[in-house]
Amino acid sequence: xxxxxxxxxxxxxxxxxxxxxxxxxxxGDLSVYWYQQSLDQGLQFLIQYYNGEERAKGNILERxxxxxxxxxxxxxxxxxxxLGDSALYFCASSVATDRGWNEQFFGPGTRxxxx
Amino acid sequence: xxxxxQDPGPLSVPEGAIVSLNCTYSNSAFQYFMWYRQYSRKGPxxxxxTYSSGNKEDGRFTAQVDKSSKYISLFIRDSQPSxxxxxxxxxxxDTGFQKLVFGTGTRLLVSP
Numbered sequence: 100x101x102x103x104x105x106x107x108x109x110x111x112x113x114x115x116x117x118x119x120x121x122x123x124x125x126x127g128d129l130s131v132y133w134y135q136q137s138l139d140q141g142l143q144f145l146i147q148y149y150n151g152e153e154r155a156k157g158n159i160l161e162r163x164x165x166x167x168x169x170x171x172x173x174x175x176x177x178x179x180x181x182l183g184d185s186a187l188y189f190c191a192s193s194v195a196t197d198r199g200w201n202e203q204f205f206g207p208g209t210r211x212x213x214x
Numbered sequence: 215x216x217x218x219x220q221d222p223g224p225l226s227v228p229e230g231a232i233v234s235l236n237c238t239y240s241n242s243a244f245q246y247f248m249w250y251r252q253y254s255r256k257g258p259x260x261x262x263x264t265y266s267s268g269n270k271e272d273g274r275f276t277a278q279v280d281k282s283s284k285y286i287s288l289f290i291r292d293s294q295p296s297x298x299x300x301x302x303x304x305x306x307x308d309t310g311f312q313k314l315v316f317g318t319g320t321r322l323l324v325s326p
Contacts, residue, residue: 101257101259103257132314139318140318141216141220141302141316141317141318141319142258142302142316142318142319143316144313144314144315147311147313154311155311155313157313189257189258191257200246200263200265202260202263203260203314204260205250205257205258205259206257207256207257208256208257
């Protein structure tokens with residue numbers, strides 16, 4: 100158990116819908132990262148938040164957005180869902196400084212299926 | 215071209231075999247290199263990381279990085295059925311935001 104929690108575990112929805120994925124980081128970690136994992140693209144970085152502020156963006160679609168709240172939990176919002184958005188979504192957390200090594204601890208993931 | 219390339223496998227070996235998992239990368243700015251292990255329906259967990267070129271050993275696992283050829287390797291000695299998982303290699307720059315760039319993962323199957 101990494102200490103990172105994600106809800107829900109599974110989500111099944113229809114095209115065009117909007118969903119919210121939730122992540123609680125490990126105690127003491129200020130940084131949250133969101134990743135998308137699909138069979139063809141592998142594990143891809145979407146976005147990072149540090150202490151409530153957006154820090155970095157990766158290959159995140161405009162239909163997707165995220166935020167980190169004062170209690171440091173984070174939510175990833177996916178809207179106008181398409182079949183291709185079906186994937187595993189992972190949240191990771193770390194202490195996060197700009198230099199040196201900081202292990203990212205991954206949560207168990209949310210499996211999103213868009214029908 | 216992906217920044218980190220990895221053969222997806224699956225790689226099937228008998229118990230006790232020495233396993234070699236390999237990746238190549240293209241970003242010369244990468245200084246940290248890591249291997250994450252992911253069991254089926256679980257999140258990735260860090261196995262090992264190295265800084266710059268060289269070897270690092272941890273029990274049955276050895277990570278090797280050759281920056282001149284942009285090659286990342288993981289060796290598993292005396293492989294066990296419990297090593298059956300997907301292994302993700304990745305790289306990261308030394309400064310700036312902590313973006314990890316991963317390969318697609320190699321699925322390893324160790325049969326008893």
